[in-house]
Amino acid sequence: MSTDLLAKYNVPTPRYTSYPPANYFHEQFGAEDFREAVTASNEKDPRHISFYVHIPFCPRLCYYCGCNSYAMEKRSVVDAYVEALKTEIKTILPLLDKSRKIAQIHYGGGTPTAIPLHYLKEINELFLSSFRCIDEPEIAIECHPGYLNEKHWLQLVEAGFNRCSIGIQDFNEEVLRTANRKGSLLPPARIFELLREHDVSINLDFIYGLPGQTAAGFEETIRQAASLRPDRLVTFSYAHVPWVNKDMLKLEKAGLPETEEKSNMYRRAAATLSERGYVPVGLDHFVQPDDSLHVALQNGLLHRNFQGYCTRATTGQVYAFGVTAISQLAAAYSQNIRGVQEYIDKASQGELPVMRGYVLNEQEQLAREVITTFMCNNRLNWKELSLHIGMPVDEIMDRLAFDRHKLEEMADDGLITYSPEEISITESGTLFIRNVAAVFDPLMRGGSEKSFSKPV
Numbered sequence: 503m504s505t506d507l508l509a510k511y512n513v514p515t516p517r518y519t520s521y522p523p524a525n526y527f528h529e530q531f532g533a534e535d536f537r538e539a540v541t542a543s544n545e546k547d548p549r550h551i552s553f554y555v556h557i558p559f560c561p562r563l564c565y566y567c568g569c570n571s572y573a574m575e576k577r578s579v580v581d582a583y584v585e586a587l588k589t590e591i592k593t594i595l596p597l598l599d600k601s602r603k604i605a606q607i608h609y610g611g612g613t614p615t616a617i618p619l620h621y622l623k624e625i626n627e628l629f630l631s632s633f634r635c636i637d638e639p640e641i642a643i644e645c646h647p648g649y650l651n652e653k654h655w656l657q658l659v660e661a662g663f664n665r666c667s668i669g670i671q672d673f674n675e676e677v678l679r680t681a682n683r684k685g686s687l688l689p690p691a692r693i694f695e696l697l698r699e700h701d702v703s704i705n706l707d708f709i710y711g712l713p714g715q716t717a718a719g720f721e722e723t724i725r726q727a728a729s730l731r732p733d734r735l736v737t738f739s740y741a742h743v744p745w746v747n748k749d750m751l752k753l754e755k756a757g758l759p760e761t762e763e764k765s766n767m768y769r770r771a772a773a774t775l776s777e778r779g780y781v782p783v784g785l786d787h788f789v790q791p792d793d794s795l796h797v798a799l800q801n802g803l804l805h806r807n808f809q810g811y812c813t814r815a816t817t818g819q820v821y822a823f824g825v826t827a828i829s830q831l832a833a834a835y836s837q838n839i840r841g842v843q844e845y846i847d848k849a850s851q852g853e854l855p856v857m858r859g860y861v862l863n864e865q866e867q868l869a870r871e872v873i874t875t876f877m878c879n880n881r882l883n884w885k886e887l888s889l890h891i892g893m894p895v896d897e898i899m900d901r902l903a904f905d906r907h908k909l910e911e912m913a914d915d916g917l918i919t920y921s922p923e924e925i926s927i928t929e930s931g932t933l934f935i936r937n938v939a940a941v942f943d944p945l946m947r948g949g950s951e952k953s954f955s956k957p958v
């Protein structure tokens with residue numbers, strides 16, 4: 503892609519991990535609104551349940567992180583947080599229809615593996631003793647390998663996890679030091695041995711766009727990663743949003759890569775993975791060809807929620823617990839309060855610790871379906887969409903009222919192939935799939951006063 507096109511499309515754009523994006527949530531949505539939305543969700547699709555648990559504590563804070571994280575404090579604070587978490591869970595579970603089944607349980611942070619690991623087992627048991635599961639549910643956790651020894655990895659297996667997402671980020675120790683990130687305590691190959699012995703699926707997570715990274719260096723990191731043969735490999739684009747985390751200014755001072763160099767990091771990583779038999783899925787995932795995500799992609803049935811990519815058959819409405827956790831229901835979002843102590847005070851008393859949320863109208867629900875379908879499957883076939891949602895194609899297009907000229911311009915620039923029947927992302931357009939999705943976003947028309955990261 504030319505430098506001119508990189509400059510043209512590398513503009514602030516929503517990531518669309520949710521629609522509308524979280525910065526559209528508002529505080530008029532409160533605890534009773536959430537309670538009503540949870541109850542109503544029992545009558546809506548998808549029927550499956552996904553649980554998300556946010557553990558905000560970290561042994562130390564990485565400068566690149568845009569998540570809600572806190573440096574580890576006194577053990578008493580961690581203990582109180584976990585007890586409040588259990589109380590919040592026990593407040594919500596009775597509102598859910600017991601005939602529904604668990605499809606996913608996911609722990610994020612922060613660093614979920616920073617707390618005593620027996621707590622994770624206790625929380626899992628709380629969920630699993632209350633609901634049945636679908637066949638082969640995914641019970642996943644994000645892991646920081648810098649603080650886990652062999653005993654710790656086996657404790658995660660004992661706690662019931664069947665997928666570990668291991669945050670390597672980069673094999674270059676200097677890059678990690680600049681970002682205030684600790685490297686892996688055990689050799690990654692040994693971690694793989696331990697987890698493979700217990701049939702645990704393995705994701706490796708990497709981030710590109712940090713100070714000290716080059717296209718050649720990141721390609722070497724990805725080459726090392728592919729040699730381990732993880733089930734899935736994720737390459738996250740560093741999002742520079744210092745208004746979210748002021749520590750990012752330290753990375754800016756250290757010197758961030760130029761846009762073209764960062765773009766080349768992704769392209770060379772993708773080429774390296776392709777040579778080694780991995781196939782791209784969505785915006786940032788690479789998987790082996792027989793992976794369920796790739797099978798779903800081939801059939802136009804890939805989906806995404808706050809847990810990440812999943813298949814349309816296994817996706818569930820997300821019920822989230824912990825500070826800043828976002829529940830993603832059929833017609834509403836709800837986000838919890840940010841402060842750890844405030845959360846402990848409220849949740850431990852059985853109060854729903856809601857900070858803000860959003861109720862989607864019919865047009866927004868339609869836009870969410872269109873954007874999610876396109877972002878996940880790299881294409882949008884109007885007839886297939888019509889059959890899926892039970893709405894005539896003409897009505898879908900009338901309701902969306904998107905700018906067809908904008909799509910024609912993107913086709914001329916090589917980002918998409920465009921016909922009246924279908925829109926598909928091209929290989930060169932992959933990095934800017936967010937820009938294409940924004941064409942269908944009524945909230946972005948005429949610009950937006952909200953702040954977003956750039957695609958590259």
